Amino acid sequence: MLKRIGVEHLREGMYLHELCGSWMEHPFWRTSFLLRRRDDIERILESGIREVWIDTARGLDVESGLSKEAVEAEIDQTIEMAVPKAATAPARVPLTEEIERAARICAETKRAIVSMFSEARMGRAVDAAGAAPLVEEIAESVARNPGALVSLARLKTADDYTYMHSVAVCGLMIALARELRLGEPQVREAGLAGLLHDVGKMAIPDAVLNKPGKLTDAEFTLVKTHPVEGHRMLSEARGATEVSLEVCLHHHEKVDGSGYPHRLPGERISLYAKMGAVCDVYDAITSDRAYKKGWDPGEALRKMASWAKGHFDETVFQAFVKSVGIYPAGSLVRLHSGRLGVVVEQSGTLLAPRVKVFFSTKSQARIPPETLDLAGAAARDRIVSCEDPARWSFPDLETLWRT
Numbered sequence: 001m002l003k004r005i006g007v008e009h010l011r012e013g014m015y016l017h018e019l020c021g022s023w024m025e026h027p028f029w030r031t032s033f034l035l036r037r038r039d040d041i042e043r044i045l046e047s048g049i050r051e052v053w054i055d056t057a058r059g060l061d062v063e064s065g066l067s068k069e070a071v072e073a074e075i076d077q078t079i080e081m082a083v084p085k086a087a088t089a090p091a092r093v094p095l096t097e098e099i100e101r102a103a104r105i106c107a108e109t110k111r112a113i114v115s116m117f118s119e120a121r122m123g124r125a126v127d128a129a130g131a132a133p134l135v136e137e138i139a140e141s142v143a144r145n146p147g148a149l150v151s152l153a154r155l156k157t158a159d160d161y162t163y164m165h166s167v168a169v170c171g172l173m174i175a176l177a178r179e180l181r182l183g184e185p186q187v188r189e190a191g192l193a194g195l196l197h198d199v200g201k202m203a204i205p206d207a208v209l210n211k212p213g214k215l216t217d218a219e220f221t222l223v224k225t226h227p228v229e230g231h232r233m234l235s236e237a238r239g240a241t242e243v244s245l246e247v248c249l250h251h252h253e254k255v256d257g258s259g260y261p262h263r264l265p266g267e268r269i270s271l272y273a274k275m276g277a278v279c280d281v282y283d284a285i286t287s288d289r290a291y292k293k294g295w296d297p298g299e300a301l302r303k304m305a306s307w308a309k310g311h312f313d314e315t316v317f318q319a320f321v322k323s324v325g326i327y328p329a330g331s332l333v334r335l336h337s338g339r340l341g342v343v344v345e346q347s348g349t350l351l352a353p354r355v356k357v358f359f360s361t362k363s364q365a366r367i368p369p370e371t372l373d374l375a376g377a378a379a380r381d382r383i384v385s386c387e388d389p390a391r392w393s394f395p396d397l398e399t400l401w402r403t
Helices: 038-046 068-082 095-121 129-144 146-153 161-179 184-196 199-203 217-223 226-235 242-250 271-286 297-311 314-324
Strands: 002-006 015-019 051-055 332-335 339-345 354-360 365-373 383-386
Touching: 095 129, 095 146, 095 161, 095 199, 129 146, 129 161, 129 184, 146 161, 146 314, 161 184, 161 271, 161 314, 184 242, 184 271, 199 226, 226 242, 242 271, 271 297, 271 314, 297 314, 297 383, 332 354, 339 365
Parallel strands: none
Antiparallel strands: 002 051, 015 051, 332 339, 332 383, 339 354, 354 365
């Protein structure tokens, strides 16, 4: 029986079914488990959580000292579980409004993924079902503004690459699934698959994953085992879906049959695995790694387009470009006026995003930052090319689009 109780009534041996409130207030990455230790209870008491649901069929009930009336009142609250809540899509908001919220989601999701993947590294079963609230928060952020979370997740360090890569691929998969007009349940499935697609890297030593130089043939062969290792881990996980298993195992397959681990031809690769392949590569090549600087988002799309026929499914890749924009957030662009700017977010047309201009190539000097909506009726400028950030060395380029 499910029962809602105040956190002051928690005791060891209870089975925690759900923590009430936003998952970002929770002290755990998962919300369903047996309370075995007093310090777990203390962490809940110190958080902002005031009530929880327990499952008395799987653990202890409340202390018998509670009054009959109090117990009956808490039992009555289980009725709430049967009342469906109306799902409303979050309203679209400007990037500047979503960026702070997205930063918090990135930080909290990274903490959760570190915990989840660490358990996998220690040989414990992954709780895939427990990741659903993370996917929900990411999905809502992407709905409010697609560029905020994905662009933030691209700003990784070598040490947290694997974890933040999972967050970014989750967001990219969600945006791509919506561009492909998949239903919202399938959007969440795609997001969960993106979040878990690289769990198999927990079977690879950190010294190999974070090696600053070129991998040896033996090391590269070891890294290529991560899809199979991840599939094994998820096969033993609670709540892992077929979509998550498929994307984990086959996100490195290529449509020309040259990928790994099974060298599948395009017709044998599922839609979700094809989506995972595109999202995985895009985030990987736009992120700074231990051994190379990440490419500018616009340059990354041009490179991927040159590989598309053999590497990616053409329909999926075209939908991906639409989902991130021909000039993705963070791209350095040159306008017809001679000004340079950084793309801050997409607008109504792929060729005319919103751009923050800050440099004049005519005077070779910084100018007061100004945000232009190139799709607006009053627009008097247009993008003529993408620029290589390495050529200009603007130290604040990564933060210009956020402020």
